Each structure stands twice: as C-alpha cells, then as structure tokens.
Amino acid sequence: MTSLLDQIKQRRLNLGLKQHDMMMRVGMSRQQYQRLESKGNPRLDTLELIAMGLKSELMLVPREKTEAVRAVLEDTDIDHSAHNSRSSETERPLSDDPWRGLLEDDQ
DSSP, X not given: OOOHHHHHHHHHHHTTOOGGGHHHHHSOOHHHHHHHHHHOOOOHXXXXXXXXXXTOOOOOOXXXXXHHHHHHHTTOOOOOHHHHTTOOTTSXXXXXXXXXXXXXXXX
16 A cells, blocks of 8 residues: 555646645745655644645545545456445436445445
C-alpha cells in the first residue's frame, strides 16, 4: 500500500502541479511543502488544506470496504451483488452511482 505522503505527491503530479504551485493553493512555502511531502508528519488541518488544494477529499474508509473503494477509484470490476440486493428496480443502475452502498454497514 502506498503511503499517504506518496499519494499526495502522486496526486500533485497527476494534476501537473509543482511544489511551488502549492503555495498559492494551500498557503505554505515550497520549502514547507517539500519537507512535508518528503518526510512530514502533517497535522489533520494541514492535510485538509492539502486535500482541498489537490481537489481531493480525506476519508476514513472502513477496512472491510477498502477493496471496494479502491476498485471504484481504479475503475475496475467488482462484485456489487451484496450492495444491489437491497436496491429496488426503480433505482438508477449502479453504473450511474458507483458509490451507492459502499460505505453502508453490512447487516
């Protein structure tokens, strides 16, 4: 599993941003951001600012749902049968709402 700091760096690179660009997005100098990205231990409020600057969200995902969330994020096929068993035929197809049911408690 990729570390959170590696994920932050990868997201920044995917957006085509340089470390210097983060100054305008999150209000920290390039040196501060560079230190955080390389070996930092950021506070939660700093992580929230960085997530906003990277057009991202921080989430707490239950361990048993992690695989399903990763599959959706990677746009791979997963077995949604457990989630579809509670849905009615009048609901939109899962392809229209891939997040439906992923974070509900299994009962």
